[in-house]
Amino acid sequence: MTRFLIQRFVQSLIILVLVSVIGFFVLNLAPGGPLSQFSLSPGMSQAELDRIAAQMGLDRPLPVQYLDWFGRLLGGDWGNSFRDGRPVLEVIGGHLPATLLLMGSSTLVSVVIGGWVGVLGAIRRYSVFDYLATIGAMIALSIPTFWFGLVAIYVFSLELGWLPAGNMYTIGDQSLSDYASHLVLPTLVLALVNVAIWSRYMRSSTLDVIGEDFVRTAQAKGLSDWRVLRDHVIRNALLPMITLAGLQLPTLLGGALVTETVFTWPGMGRLFLDSLGYNDYPVIMGILMFSAVLVLLGNLLADLLVAVVDPRIRIS
Amino acid sequence: MTTSHSVVLVADPSPPRNRVVRRFLRHRLALFGVVTLLLLVLACVVGPWLLPYDQLSIDIRKRFAPPFTGLHFFGTDPLGRDLAARLLMAGRVSLMVGFSAMLVSVALGATVGLVAGYLRGWVGATLMRIVDAFLAFPSVFLVLVLAAFTEPSPLAITLIIAATSWMEIARIVEAETRSLRERDFVLAARLLGSSHLRIIGRELLPNAIGPIIVAATLTVAQAILLEAYISFLGYGIQPPLPSWGNMLNSAQQYLGSAPWLAIVPGIAIALAVTSFNFVGDGLRDALDARSEER
Numbered sequence: 001m002t003r004f005l006i007q008r009f010v011q012s013l014i015i016l017v018l019v020s021v022i023g024f025f026v027l028n029l030a031p032g033g034p035l036s037q038f039s040l041s042p043g044m045s046q047a048e049l050d051r052i053a054a055q056m057g058l059d060r061p062l063p064v065q066y067l068d069w070f071g072r073l074l075g076g077d078w079g080n081s082f083r084d085g086r087p088v089l090e091v092i093g094g095h096l097p098a099t100l101l102l103m104g105s106s107t108l109v110s111v112v113i114g115g116w117v118g119v120l121g122a123i124r125r126y127s128v129f130d131y132l133a134t135i136g137a138m139i140a141l142s143i144p145t146f147w148f149g150l151v152a153i154y155v156f157s158l159e160l161g162w163l164p165a166g167n168m169y170t171i172g173d174q175s176l177s178d179y180a181s182h183l184v185l186p187t188l189v190l191a192l193v194n195v196a197i198w199s200r201y202m203r204s205s206t207l208d209v210i211g212e213d214f215v216r217t218a219q220a221k222g223l224s225d226w227r228v229l230r231d232h233v234i235r236n237a238l239l240p241m242i243t244l245a246g247l248q249l250p251t252l253l254g255g256a257l258v259t260e261t262v263f264t265w266p267g268m269g270r271l272f273l274d275s276l277g278y279n280d281y282p283v284i285m286g287i288l289m290f291s292a293v294l295v296l297l298g299n300l301l302a303d304l305l306v307a308v309v310d311p312r313i314r315i316s
Numbered sequence: 317m318t319t320s321h322s323v324v325l326v327a328d329p330s331p332p333r334n335r336v337v338r339r340f341l342r343h344r345l346a347l348f349g350v351v352t353l354l355l356l357v358l359a360c361v362v363g364p365w366l367l368p369y370d371q372l373s374i375d376i377r378k379r380f381a382p383p384f385t386g387l388h389f390f391g392t393d394p395l396g397r398d399l400a401a402r403l404l405m406a407g408r409v410s411l412m413v414g415f416s417a418m419l420v421s422v423a424l425g426a427t428v429g430l431v432a433g434y435l436r437g438w439v440g441a442t443l444m445r446i447v448d449a450f451l452a453f454p455s456v457f458l459v460l461v462l463a464a465f466t467e468p469s470p471l472a473i474t475l476i477i478a479a480t481s482w483m484e485i486a487r488i489v490e491a492e493t494r495s496l497r498e499r500d501f502v503l504a505a506r507l508l509g510s511s512h513l514r515i516i517g518r519e520l521l522p523n524a525i526g527p528i529i530v531a532a533t534l535t536v537a538q539a540i541l542l543e544a545y546i547s548f549l550g551y552g553i554q555p556p557l558p559s560w561g562n563m564l565n566s567a568q569q570y571l572g573s574a575p576w577l578a579i580v581p582g583i584a585i586a587l588a589v590t591s592f593n594f595v596g597d598g599l600r601d602a603l604d605a606r607s608e609e610r
């Protein structure tokens with residue numbers, strides 16, 4: 001098990017380096033590159049720009065610049081926001097909780113609903129329910145998240161007036177129920193795609209387990225259908241879902257960005273879009289790199305968890 | 317080759333073409349997808365000529381006309397432009413971007429997958445780690461940054477979408493190539509003295525074409541969605557050139573007074589993407605020899 005984990009850890013480190021290379025390349029694509037903070041402001045002469053470029057070390061060869069940039073990244077110096085001069089990591093940190101709350105609540109919803117839809121679809125394979133769930137999932141995966149958000153706002157906020165159309169809380173009223181009511185629509189909208197994904201994977205995972213010998217053994221022992229399902233089928237079918245949760249992280253983060261935009265949710269995605277509008281390159285690059293690191297960590301964590309939970313890996 | 321191999325003839329595992337077609341035709345959702353796509357493409361190509369309105373002709377007196385006002389089948393937008401005309405023009409753009417992005421990403425992904433799967437070793441490992449690195453970025457983030465950093469044009473958007481959606485195909489092709497290269501017909505080709513390039517192009521690629529076609533179909537769906545996302549957020553196709561995504565961008569603020577502005581393009585996107593997904597699903601079942609017994 002330790003060998004497997006060390007292997008995965010080393011692999012993640014290699015991917016992290018490659019991620020940083022891609023990030024550095026993207027950074028240099030920015031109009032003006034790292035110098036844009038100065039070159040965008042009017043009244044800067046070329047001589048002044050050259051001087052600043054030399055000061056910032058931008059006249060050095062690219063590989064040297066890259067190493068310098070990556071080193072500072074590892075050391076926690078991610079630069080300062082063009083907008084308010086605060087350190088990038090601090091700015092991101094301020095918006096992270098809102099995003100994590102949204103991602104967490106919607107993952108909870110999608111795992112519970114998607115998981116059950118998948119299990120029921122598998123044990124009632126080719127039934128009307130299974131068929132509808134399959135088509136429903138395909139359609140859900142084909143609808144843009146933001147469009148579903150717009151329709152949800154139109155129906156539940158504008159027409160019915162049941163739920164707020166945006167923001168995280170009402171100014172002046174920051175009670176728990178106020179937070180909760182603001183959380184409902186974005187959570188459901190973000191969950192839709194993930195319910196579809198989880199139900200598909202849970203269905204095939206359950207189908208794999210149902211055919212296993214230990215399930216037949218459990219049935220032969222005379223356990224009730226429910227006990228077989230709960231203790232033997234679902235528990236084992238959930239194992240691959242841990243890896244899936246890790247793999248789904250980029251999709252979830254991307255979905256959160258779009259959802260936050262529609263619902264003016266003050267999270268990282270909203271910050272990202274605002275920063276794009278202000279050409280705030282350090283924050284843009286910060287969020288891009290931060291989300292990639294988050295994804296790598298998530299995948300590593302998922303592998304670790306599987307190794308701990310799965311006896312087959314634990315023993316070998 | 318140090319070990320001697322006896323050449324064993326293996327039956328061609330790929331099902332005969334007519335059986336594939338028959339299985340595909342049995343897949344009702346896939347048929348629905350094909351028919352919908354044909355109609356959609358036909359409407360987008362021919363439609364703008366048949367409609368009485370030009371997509372750019374402004375008529376302020378008729379702004380915000382609801383659907384089925386006179387000959388405005390889908391109503392009009394805040395400038396009084398015919399929504400149906402705009403929708404079909406936008407369809408041309410969105411479908412074109414989605415399809416072209418698919419072509420580029422299939423070319424890129426298949427090349428990387430074939431090379432990585434055939435060569436294996438450190439070249440293959442490095443290529444696949446690069447794939448992993450690209451997959452670590454949420455694609456919406458990466459596409460948005462690239463789109464914001466470059467001059468937005470349909471070509472640039474297409475390339476950007478392709479640059480962030482080739483990895484899945486690379487993975488599929490790599491896995492397929494890995495298993496194919498151990499097969500006897502590849503060995504036979506090598507014994508005949510075929511070059512690496514010839515083995516990849518003449519032996520491996522034709523045999524991996526099934527999974528590639530399936531992945532390509534699903535990639536079109538993803539590309540259309542991605543274009544919609546970034547255009548909706550304002551960094552994709554720029555008005556006055558309409559796309560399904562940027563039509564939704566401008567519809568957002570009139571959600572309460574003119575909901576059809578958001579509903580109509582949304583349905584178009586959903587219809588197109590669902591259809592591509594259904595077709596991809598049907599192709600997968602039809603090309604997969606294992607699905608025979610079901």
